[in-house]
Amino acid sequence: MGKKHSLAAVIVTAAVAMTACGGGGTGAAEQKELNVWFNDPGPKLQDTVKTLITGFEKSHQGVKVNLRFIGGADTHQQFVTAIAGGAPPCVATLGNTWTPEFAQMGALAPVDLTPDQAKQKFVGSMVDSVTNDGKIYGYPYNVANRALVYRKDLLEKSGLEVPKTWDETKAAAKKLAADNKADGVAGFGIVGGEIWYYLPMVWNWGGEIATRQADGKWQATMNTPQAKAAFDFYASMVRDDKVAPAESAGWLGPDAVQSLSLGKVAMGLYGPWQVKSLVAQKPELKDKLGVALIPNGPGGNNDTFAGGSNLVIFNQCQYKEDATALLHYMVQPENVTKYTSGIGMLPAGLDGMKAEAETGSFADDLYRPFVEQAKHTRYIPTDPGWGRIEGKGSIINAMQALIGGKSDVNTTMSDLNTEMNAAFGG
Template sequence: MARWKLGIAAAMVGVMGAVAGCSGDSGSSGESTLDVWFNDPGTELQPVIQKVMTDFETAHTGVKINLRFVGGADTHQQYLTAVAGGAPPCVAQLGNTWTPEFSSMGALAEADLKLDEAKQRFVGSMVDSATMDGKVYGYPYNVGNRAFVYRKDLLEKSGVQVPKTWEEVATAAKKLNEDNKGEGIAGFGIMGGEIWQYVPLVWNWGGDIAVKEGDSYKATMNTPEAKAAFDWYAKLLTTDKLSPPDAANWVAADGTKAFALGKVAMGIYASFQLKSMLAQSPDLKEKVGVVELPTGPGGNNDTFAGGSNLVVFNDCKDQENARALVRHMAEPANVTGYTRGIGMLPASLAGIQEEQTSGSFADPLFKPFGDQAKHTRYVPADPSWGKVEGSGALVNAMQALMGGKSDLNSTMDKLNTEITEAFGK
């Protein structure tokens, strides 16, 4: 009988090599052990992942899985340390913004999935996150994206139609702001500290974050399109005053809490955030509506796709069974138990269709998130993107505009330089 062993990642990085050293080990008994690292979904969902592993073991005699749930601020460093020590796990659920970094350093094995097939089976932006130089280095696993969430009752009361463009959003929000001033309800939920609220607007205005030149990326955040997008968002606060002044510092948790408390009329929220808001305030369910994001002057409503990929590390000694496990984990039936629990979607197109037809996204409130997933993009697939995001340059630029600390041209020129320099490191 196949066996599995569960380990919660509580060990210090210094002893990690000893724990992961048996990754993909084929012992003298003929048994193979596959170390698997999975982002800790919490105690309620751990058994769901455990069952997926147990089912694989049952179907693959002689294979046992050492499942380890990882998490915390040092998770990225744990992976780096394991790779440097030649002892990473065989299989891992790796964040999509980390996948280019680890593939570029040669740590990941090429997936048994060709690019054309991947594009046919999975959300395109998630495939982009796992692709380097035309080769795919992971199976897209789950995807999370934002959509437009609004209070139906407040829009009806003010005689406002659901906005279809960002300019209509600004007009509608001003009306809602004025009509609900006495109740302290903001017309639009602004989050100056949350880059995924406004960076995708650059695409909506017809621009790009960066373009590839040769082997590296060059930032394009000082183009007219990027400037107009950032300027428009900043003025929602500075000129139109559609949220409280401290919204310049709001992050996702602040914006989510404000909507849940009934203090925001419209905003950009992810499916898992909506799930959280409804859990906090169940009475909102009958008052809330969701549609795809509005379209910008560039003629699109694309937004960022977050999520994760299932990858195999090159140092794994049992590549055959590791690849088989990834294929098993990526089957829609083995993904949805996890994604339903966290309020996200499977990254496979078949999985999304199933969820929208008979799963948790069949609810009219959540179905638009599945539609929006097909209109998503990935950030520049450069291994240094983590440095760009971690530097705070994007947030600093928006908050400088909202605080009146510098003019638009200077702010965006500085941001452009900082991003290009990060790519060059």
């Protein structure tokens, strides 16, 4: 999800297996069944999902939804196996980094939106994740992005303003680390074990992760001066400046959250779901925390990655009209916000996002900057080989090599570029 985001992408799936497509009989009175798989969000949100599904059934007589909660490391493989076996889901919410893969496999059906219509209804970066060859293969459902989270009290004590550029961020981190050395507080908490915290910095430096060629193929651009400078800057906060804990080279998102919870970092990049969870566990921290937009880089932008999930319809779905009705129902602002508020993410629909920002859980001053940051998001290259890049850990390995000083930046980024191009061409 990060996104894939660090939360292990929330996945909502509505599916009709081949045996269920025919229902329980024949004729006009046949009941149509949609089997729904939903990544287990915990007992409280399970009830929210059940209530939403019940509402859909009441408003769509003759359609029965069988709800099943799924999840875990093998979720992606469950979809692959179902497709290969000729019994894929009918409607599914896929992590947005998976959607291009399944669309390009021919497993997904186009939905009832043109690209222009989709851009008017949903966050643009999420629309990019469902666009393939000029067609739209899903409804963006929720969006997950990070912003700069900082300790207001520590910045005030050090006489610092909230940094607006990456250079200002490093300077502030140095002072925060020095001023709070006795308490063991790091100036900035990096997350070396998850690419979504630092890969977008390539954009901040004015570079691209990869570019699409005239023949439609993707070409990696991680060996450019911008990409090298962005990665080396992030690594240097641990390697050279010592403003981040040495162990943060291998941190995942939860490690960074725990460090913030324990008062051991003064600043870092976090998602709203992480901040909401932290405040729920330690309410006394809320007044000490502030959220701001991600710092601008030398490239003049503060764009970051948009993680999240998309509602899609699989090609073999017999009941596409009812599947489309389910998509419409799930993304209605009054419905999607009931779920996204609980998981601490934003609706991917612009109307739902507006409702959250004005009167919902993101109306709070602490969380409102995440809404603005969502407007400054981009999507990764839509090549199906991206999954191989993630799975192999190529980008993480490059960052950790830089942090550890095991390889110079030119060699490291050149090797990374070669690995990525091999995956794109595979």
